[in-house]
Amino acid sequence: EFDLTGRLAVVTGGAAGIGRAIAEVLAEAGARVVVADRDFAAAKATASALKGHALALDVTDAEGCETAATKLAAGHGPAAILVNNAGIVQNAPSLDVALADWRRVIDVNLHGVFHTARAFGRHMVAAGTGSVVNISSICGEVTVHPQPQAAYNAAKAGVNLLTKSLAVEWAGRVRVNAIAPGYTATELTLLGRSKPEWFNTWLAGIPMGRLANPREIALAVAFLASDAASYITGTVLTVDGGYTA
Numbered sequence: 232e233f234d235l236t237g238r239l240a241v242v243t244g245g246a247a248g249i250g251r252a253i254a255e256v257l258a259e260a261g262a263r264v265v266v267a268d269r270d271f272a273a274a275k276a277t278a279s280a281l282k283g284h285a286l287a288l289d290v291t292d293a294e295g296c297e298t299a300a301t302k303l304a305a306g307h308g309p310a311a312i313l314v315n316n317a318g319i320v321q322n323a324p325s326l327d328v329a330l331a332d333w334r335r336v337i338d339v340n341l342h343g344v345f346h347t348a349r350a351f352g353r354h355m356v357a358a359g360t361g362s363v364v365n366i367s368s369i370c371g372e373v374t375v376h377p378q379p380q381a382a383y384n385a386a387k388a389g390v391n392l393l394t395k396s397l398a399v400e401w402a403g404r405v406r407v408n409a410i411a412p413g414y415t416a417t418e419l420t421l422l423g424r425s426k427p428e429w430f431n432t433w434l435a436g437i438p439m440g441r442l443a444n445p446r447e448i449a450l451a452v453a454f455l456a457s458d459a460a461s462y463i464t465g466t467v468l469t470v471d472g473g474y475t476a
């Protein structure tokens with residue numbers, strides 16, 4: 232049931248970080264992986280390492296998502312697996328945050344998931360089968376400290392209920408679940424907009440005493456994507472080393 236041989240899997244933001252690890256693990260399980268990323272050069276590098284396809288895709292471009300999904304379905308058939316992983320972080324206190332930054336975070340992290348879920352999901356629902364996995368965050372359920380990131384938290388909370396909403400709408404045809412990772416070692420946490428002194432606060436809050444490796448998130452995605460999770464839909468699976476426990 233864990234085998235994904237021959238299944239077409241689209242991973243947004245699949246060029247780097249957690250998305251790249253997801254693409255790798257799905258490919259190891261036998262999937263034909265489509266690495267969809269706004270950074271096309273990086274997507275091509277990841278895809279060629281995995282003998283997959285690269286797709287230039289900005290998830291904020293609703294029309295571009297529809298076109299890409301239609302083209303993919305025409306060329307390769309509907310995706311069997313869609314992983315909505317593309318995301319960004321912007322840290323700013325709510326009293327000061329520039330509206331453009333607030334909107335950008337919601338646009339990529341929430342609207343982006345809707346655009347791709349609807350575009351690729353349209354073909355999956357028509358085919359009557361498939362699995363969508365959205366990469367949310369523990370920030371969709373609790374606040375984290377000390378970085379101020381209300382837009383990110385709000386977007387991820389939105390992803391959790393979008394996940395449940397689509398799961399119910401598409402029940403019996405396409406399963407829709409989310410993974411809520413805790414702190415994971417990628418550009419987003421390690422460099423991105425994080426400050427080095429934040430690490431100690433984060434580590435103090437993680438019972439397992441370390442960040443996740445991207446592969447540890449990817450393995451949970453592979454489970455939800457596979458037939459091993461055939462009765463699981465509308466679930467947000469937390470993978471956080473005990474942070475929210």
Ligand code: NAD
Nearest residue numbers: 244247248249269289290316317318368412414415417419
């Ligand atoms: P990352 O910055 O390392 O990689 C993100 C990838 O997404 C990059 O390849 C980037 O080019 C791509 N991307 C960004 N915006 C895009 C867009 N508009 N369209 C298409 N592709 C786009 O980030 P990461 O840490 O791997 O995060 C991946 C996901 O996991 C995000 O949704 C993030 O919110 C979530 N997450 C990360 C952590 C963490 O600690 N790293 C924790 C919880 C959740």
